Amino acid sequence: MATLLIVVPVGLIVVIIIQKGLPAINWQFLSDVPRQGMRAGGIFPAIIGTIYLVTGAIVFALPIGLLAAIYLSEYSKDNPLNRIIKLAIINLAGVPSVVYGLFGLALFVIFFKFGASILSGSLTLGIMILPIVITTSREALESVPQSFREVSLSLGASKWQTIRNIVLPNAIPGILTGTILGLGRAAGETAPILFTVAAFYLPQLPKSIFDQAMALPYHLYVISTQVPNVDEKIRYGTAFVLLALVLFMNLVAIIIRTKFRKKKKW
Amino acid sequence: MVIFDIKNLNIWFDSTQALKNVTMQVLPHEILSIIGPSNSGKTTFLRILNRLNDLNARFKMNGDVWFNGQDIKKVDVELLRRKVGMVFALPLPLPLSIFDNVAYGMKMAGVNSRKRLAQVVENALKQAYLWEEVKDRLGESAFKLSGGQQQRLCIARTLAVEPDVILFDEPCSGLDPISTAKVEDAMVKLKEKYTIVLVTNNVKQAARVGDRTAFFLSGELIELDKTEKIFTVPQDKRTDGYIRGKFG
Numbered sequence: 001m002a003t004l005l006i007v008v009p010v011g012l013i014v015v016i017i018i019q020k021g022l023p024a025i026n027w028q029f030l031s032d033v034p035r036q037g038m039r040a041g042g043i044f045p046a047i048i049g050t051i052y053l054v055t056g057a058i059v060f061a062l063p064i065g066l067l068a069a070i071y072l073s074e075y076s077k078d079n080p081l082n083r084i085i086k087l088a089i090i091n092l093a094g095v096p097s098v099v100y101g102l103f104g105l106a107l108f109v110i111f112f113k114f115g116a117s118i119l120s121g122s123l124t125l126g127i128m129i130l131p132i133v134i135t136t137s138r139e140a141l142e143s144v145p146q147s148f149r150e151v152s153l154s155l156g157a158s159k160w161q162t163i164r165n166i167v168l169p170n171a172i173p174g175i176l177t178g179t180i181l182g183l184g185r186a187a188g189e190t191a192p193i194l195f196t197v198a199a200f201y202l203p204q205l206p207k208s209i210f211d212q213a214m215a216l217p218y219h220l221y222v223i224s225t226q227v228p229n230v231d232e233k234i235r236y237g238t239a240f241v242l243l244a245l246v247l248f249m250n251l252v253a254i255i256i257r258t259k260f261r262k263k264k265k266w
Numbered sequence: 267m268v269i270f271d272i273k274n275l276n277i278w279f280d281s282t283q284a285l286k287n288v289t290m291q292v293l294p295h296e297i298l299s300i301i302g303p304s305n306s307g308k309t310t311f312l313r314i315l316n317r318l319n320d321l322n323a324r325f326k327m328n329g330d331v332w333f334n335g336q337d338i339k340k341v342d343v344e345l346l347r348r349k350v351g352m353v354f355a356l357p358l359p360l361p362l363s364i365f366d367n368v369a370y371g372m373k374m375a376g377v378n379s380r381k382r383l384a385q386v387v388e389n390a391l392k393q394a395y396l397w398e399e400v401k402d403r404l405g406e407s408a409f410k411l412s413g414g415q416q417q418r419l420c421i422a423r424t425l426a427v428e429p430d431v432i433l434f435d436e437p438c439s440g441l442d443p444i445s446t447a448k449v450e451d452a453m454v455k456l457k458e459k460y461t462i463v464l465v466t467n468n469v470k471q472a473a474r475v476g477d478r479t480a481f482f483l484s485g486e487l488i489e490l491d492k493t494e495k496i497f498t499v500p501q502d503k504r505t506d507g508y509i510r511g512k513f514g
Contacts, residue, residue, distance in 0.1 A: 077323060078323060147354070147356075147358050148358070148360060148361070149321075150318060150321065150354070151354065151358050151360060151420075152360065152370070152374075153318070153321070153347065154316060154318060154347055154351070154352040154354075154424075155347065155348075155351070155370055155371035155374065155423065155424070155427055156344045156345070156347045156348035156371055156374060156375055156427055157344070157370070157371070157374035158344055158374070161374050165370075165374070166360060166361075169361075170361055
């Protein structure tokens, strides 16, 4: 019963968006810039903007997140301070995204003077998904059996050799899964990009990381509430593309996970 | 000459004392068996010798352990572990191919020449009596081998690093009698080249392969003598009781 209560609304949302959005999808919609004050044309700049932002976020969050996870799981001692740090990171994942948006505005846009730009937006999204990347990577590292580490060390390998050759390769599926889930979250969020990067209407593509850009979630917000008389088809088409993008990333994460789980040898 | 010289060794994990004032020696080219009931400190003692207890944050020790005349607290730990190899209780292949499992230690020590590695792997597998069974499938995952083969692979992997001493931690606890016999054969041949310390729950195994046998009880070394003596005229009543199966 409770399951039905959850599944039915979610199913309805997906069905309605597909039903109303799919007819809008054609090559022109995907590859053209918005025209007539966003009442016609396509959403190409928003798609590209979202891809830039997501790529930027991951370039920032993956290395830092992975290094933090390696430190926390392999090097840090089990003391109260480190336990608090781990707990704090898990809790950071639950901070509302608009708070990250304000943080990004204060730090990157104003303090570092990056302005409203792809750089600011990427860094803000990166910080937002950092807790997800750290937590999932840490779990992936810790799920590698302790006995493998002991065997490797007992053969004269150093601690870092053990991490690089034994622990990391066996944790990669989990790390990838977490990263892609983080990406899905970054692609769908409106609030963090609202103040840091998103352009209301910018029909040409960004030329550098210091340019503003359009992004799918914000574009959807704009054409749904800020611009009168936008054709329903365009709104639902945009929602469909966004939904498809996020679901696609989650699907990739699931495929990677099942594929490696089958290959798992212990 | 003495391989390991252990004096007044005390070990704690937090406030629990795991070894109490152990003093003993390990001599070259012998098989030293260590017997005793579970929780008597056998494995803890073994893991002192290659400093694997260091991984446990709750571990504390005092007393002296000398390896070839050097204090093990002061030698480079990676070098020590290369000289003192270990075979674990369960077959624990690394998630790599058969070849890479055996070559792992050498690679980590910085040996990169494929020719040299191939030679090391072949020699080690021959010494562990596994070469004939796996020579045509060295590229396969080590997990495809049977349990007994995996354990001999682990022995080969330890030999490949060219240690002086090999520590066996109940190496046959997961094996059937035939695989056990093969591993025991390998051990007896290996003592010509190496010094072996064998922890075992199987008293008969200690009687079969050990030159000397040590009996541990609740963290104390009760008795250490030639295997024949331990099994025929033990000095301590508790040793006698244990090997006759009265407790444990």
